[in-house]
Amino acid sequence: LGTDLTGLGLNLNSQESLHPTFAGPFVEQPCRAQDVEYSVPPEYLIN
């Protein structure tokens, strides 16, 4: 009977595209903002 695909951690009703925050095939929830690489100005890389 397959599985309930709404339980795989993807917000299938989202108006936004899912792939930019897709955390991967083995992860239950989308990427958080701190997980997504972003090309910030080099001065921000302080550490």
Place this chain on the structure above:
Amino acid sequence: PLGPTPLQKEHQLQFQMMEAAYYHLPQPIDTEKLQTYFHRSPVQTPAHYPQAQLPIYDTVEFYQRLSTETLFFVFYYMEGSKAQYLAAKALKKQSWRFHTKYMMWFQRHEEPKIINDDYEQGTYIYFDYEKWSQRKKEGFTFEYKYLE
């Protein structure tokens, strides 16, 4: 009516390799830039804690609701990520300005005493990330060429 088909020899070999790989699964940390803080290895929190992200969590509007301290925390501890980018935008909306030479955030404390095309001089508040506190700086010359 097709029913199961016995795995051929090559599939059994494939299964063994896959099963071995199952015990060294890729982890989120494996594909994340080496960084000193906050690897993406989510910790299992008690189920009664909100597990799903807030719907608008990655928008500037959401970050504008955060306290200044929180924005600085996100900015300095989640570098190179979208969160840092959003925190920077929210700070600017709270009239903080990033100094690209000192790599610190400044905010005017009062009307500057001197102001011209190249710089303004006056009393500022700045965020000292080493002492992790906001401090006042009298007579500081803020040169626009260092404004990000």
Place this chain on the structure above:
Amino acid sequence: TDDPPGLQEKTEFLLKDWVALYTQQNQLTTRDARNFGAFVQKMNTYGILKTDDLITRFFRQATQICTDVVYRMFADPSLPINQAKNKIFQWIDAFVHLIAMLVRHSGEAGNPTTKINLLNKVLGIVLGTLLKDHELRGVGFQQVGYHRFFMMLFMELCSADSTLESLMHSIVSAFAYTYHLLNPSVAPGFCFAWLELISHRVFLGRILVQIPGQKGWPLYAQLLQDLFKYLAPFLRNTELGKPVGLLYKGTLRVLLVLLHDFPEFLCDYHFGFCDTIPPNCVQMRNIILSAFPRNMRLPDPFTPNLKVDMLSDSSNAPKVCSSYIMNIQPPNFKKDLDSYLKARAPVTFLSELRGHLQVTTEPGTRYNMTLMNALVMYVGTQAIALIRNKNFVPNTSNIAHSAHMDIFQNLAVDLDTEGRYLFLNAIANQLRYPNSHTHYFSCAVLHLFAEANSEAIQEQITRVLLERLIVNRPHPWGLLITFIELIKNPIYKFWEHDFVHCAPEITKLFESVARSCL
């Protein structure tokens, strides 16, 4: 074996030097360019850059050194896993950065060929090292180093850089081709990392969105095909076991992202995917068949008196980006088929049809499913063209009494249960969003039901449709409207058949479906 004497020591020395440089600079761009320039000088001094062959040997040695670091770190029981990984990643990230800088700065500014050749060379070397490592170490193989290498190199070559941006198509193609050569059937010990690599959010964005003109789509379709081919034998034996279960669940997640963000991609390549997905993977196949173009509004299938042939979309042929006609083999069979479609001759064609489709006597693998799918698709599309040429819209009457329907009826009657199951599946795989194929094949399967000369055929048609409906969502629109028509339209006398009342729960099931329809 035939590396020049001293090359390994030189490589080790240079790589250690670069790792030290990279780790302390920690990517501060200011020092980065200067460090790189100085390091290239040093490589030159050591003669590494003298010939193409030496550069290749250097990269192979360096890859081997990084691989050795992985196994050395993992072999140290005193080292916690994350510290071992940090050490490994320092080496690999540095090696990746060196490669990215060499790709970025090699060749003249306007000449991308040198850069892409260098990238392909390095990808090929790492691929070769991985496959050799995979073969030599067997179940001791560790994917983590290679996974890191491919991911970080791709991310670095995708980071904001105007030079590389213009080469994006070639860069993405190079990685897609490498992943194809590295697919799970070739390197099953790398399968989990592989699925992560091909479904990474940046890779998806690049290959499906940012390469203009959908030129990345065929590359990505090939990678999905590789994945289905690998999974097929395991999924066919439904008890999955944890590793296959995890890979299967990961595949569902990727397909759901594609269904949500790139439905047109699934629409265009559905045929090839259905050729590879085992017929018992009903829900996974339904995800693909449920895709419809985002600009299309689907009429509610439960609309009373919905006239499918009146829908404007029902006259548009869907894009089918699979060369299925090539699968109609051997050539003289295709010639006889065309001749029969044209002139209903040779008359022996129908009686020989089953012989062409049956490949073994082994139950469960008796028939060539690829040929079956191609045959049904080809005959159907030829029928649609013929009817359209007469300026008709296909419907359950004008599709009858034709060479095309002769073939379908012959298959329905002449095949055994297994063969007929594959035949009916080939038809049901075309019941998708409103288009001319959905409409024709919907009429065809209903016509086969109405004209069946045995209840067994009607029962099997019902089973094939029902097994696609009783699985969890999503359900293709074309499947819903076909089943609703079957149970609603009195000419099919659906409710009079014994098999509809063969068990109380079946009767209840049909009645619940009927209630939701009517």
